[in-house]
Amino acid sequence: MENEGRFAPLLASLATVALAAIVLLSPSGAGGQQIPDQVSAQALRVCADPANMPFSSQSGAGFELEIAGIVADELKLPVRTYFMPQGPGYVRNTLGKRLCDVIIGYAAGADPVLHTNPYYRSVYALVVKKGGPLDGVDRLADPRLKGRRLGLMAATPPADHLLELGLLPSARTYSLLVDRRFDSPAEEMLADLAAGEIDGALLWGPTAGYFAARAGTPLKVVPLIHEAERPALAYRITMGVRHTDHEWKQVLNRILLTRAADIEKVLLAYGVPLLDEDDRLVTAAAGSKAP
Structure with missing residues (x-):
């Protein structure tokens, strides 16, 4: 997926690992749920990419950072975000160095992290x-x-x-491993679609939904829910923590359950195609399922 990147096949998209900066995104609050000793009790410390919309950006925009705010609200803590472009060594140089305590979006099953329960499921789409x-x-x-x-x-x-x-012979491929601070292959692809240079665009669902809604040409996002199972086009997305942080994982799991409706609202507002476990689309009508 483009951000395909951190979703197993998928998503991590930046070849260059730049120097990171710690950014304070929200004010401090009173102590909330009990925080395990192995993570910070002063702030929710989040790892994020500085230029990876619709997931995150240095400005604080992006649905993963909004979801981080929901988690922090439940913990009664501020959010501090450690920004580093995704690429080789991302987990090692963020979670591994204890510069942050959670990556908000990670494909279930990917080895570098210990996974929370999934907080959404999405699918590749044809635009x-x-x-x-x-x-x-x-x-x-x-x-x-x-x-x-x-x-x-x-x-x-x-x-x-x-x-x-x-x-495949007639398809046009776009680079996955780029520095998103300078290039946006998804937006380039949709611009080519609008110009008639390609007839359709295949993108990871969250990316497709976000950028298609902002294109100058009216576009339609078609979640690919009828495809063969292998390789999978639908993925469960979790939060990633260090492999030793089992107590912290359970704290996050409780918050994901408690604030599931708030998280879903954010995802739908960003145009993320959400699937339930029966591959039905979840619509914005109070979490209703499309037939």
């Missing part, structure tokens, strides 16, 4: 022009995609599906 020739396509096996030029991030799971369906 097409509203009213265009591909409006109405809801799966990659649709015959209307034959011969079409689809954009996708290099080395991400949709590539395997396109290969299986004979759609």
